[in-house]
Amino acid sequence: MPSLNISFENSSFVFEEVNGSAKIRKNKGKSLMNVIPDYTAIDIETTGFSPEFDSIIEVAAVRIRDGKIADEFSSLVNPGREIDSFISDLTGITDDMIKDAPPFEDIASKFLEFIGSDVLIGHNVSFDINFLYDNLEECNLDLKNDFIDTRRISKRIFKEMKKYTLADVAERCKVCNEEEAHRALADAHAAYQCYEYMKNYISSNMIDIQAPSRHKDAAKAKEIVAEEGLEDIDNPLFGRTCVFTGTLEKMQRKEAMQLVVNLGGLVGDGVTAKTNYLVLGNNDFSPNIKGGKSSKQKKAEQLMLSGQDIEILPEDRFYELVLGDNVQ
Secondary structure: OOOEEEEEEOOEEEEEEOOOOEEEOOOOOOEEOOOOOOEEEEEEEEOOOOOOOOOEEEEEEEEEEOOEEEEEEEEEOOOOOOOOHHHHHHHOOOHHHHOOOOOHHHHHHHHHHHHOOOOEEEOOHHHHHHHHHHHHHHOOOOOOOOEEEHHHHHHHHOOOOOOOOHHHHHHHOOOOOOOOOOOHHHHHHHHHHHHHHHHHHHHHOOOOOOOOOOOOOOOOHHHOOOOOOOOOOOOOOOOOEEEEEOEOOOOOHHHHHHHHHHOOOEEEOOOOOOOOEEEEOEOOOOOOOOOOOOHHHHHHHHHHHOOOOOEEEEHHHHHHHHHHHHOO
16 A cells, blocks of 8 residues: 655645655635534445545435525445445445445536535544545546534534544534434434534633634653553554654544554654654644644655655554554
8 A cells, every 4th residue: 555645735635645646635625613504514424444445335415504404415325346344334334225326426416516515514524525525526526615524623612522423422412313323314414413502502602613722632752651461563563663743533642652552662752763654643723734744744754755764654544554464
């Protein structure tokens, strides 16, 4: 699998293969931190976690006007491949269910027509946006809509929470979702209901969600101590030094550092000649990042050019290394 550099330039994510051709999502919309009455809530289900290698198997959109549901769009999608048993167990979507479903290109224009120019909202919505952007691009269509991440808002206003999955946030927002979780329409409904609850919470508590966040995902390498019995000499991270930059989507940085040292790896606070992996989180929410790349990423790129044994990884690739031979 090729290594990827990820940066954020002109409000768009940029994915660059270290040993391959560059790909730029030049028309991708902006990530907003707004309270608005009209929007479209979206969600997708996929065969996996990589827009490059996996496919959409369900897409849903719920049009909201003045805080109320005005219309819905939902369709299963035939990915032209078998669905992994893990994905079927997670979503309930089986090969039999999608065998007569349309391919994505048959619903692409209908989906774009439905969402129009609306701001799109969803939970961890960058995941959905990236998949949709790439699949629409293959159909010679552009996804330019700005978007709002309910996960990002929940982390800003519910600081007491330990986890920010859709299920956790829905429970905090007192959303009783009787629909089937991990189905696109049900999760779009849940994101919509959470957003409406959070809008009221923000108003009632006079929270300025557009103010720069003072929260820092701080963790010092020297504070991370390995838990006994988890060392794995066969894991790719064993004996290797990892450094993190940006905000991770799936866990706190301290938790990710703990995974590394438990496996027998090392962690550092800054990039040096001893660094083997730099794991990239998202820098798009940070007012301190200029030019799309953190100082750690720039340093890592310099070391790579000088021939140092260092690799720049996206977050999902890091989890593949953590899993080692258990990757599905």
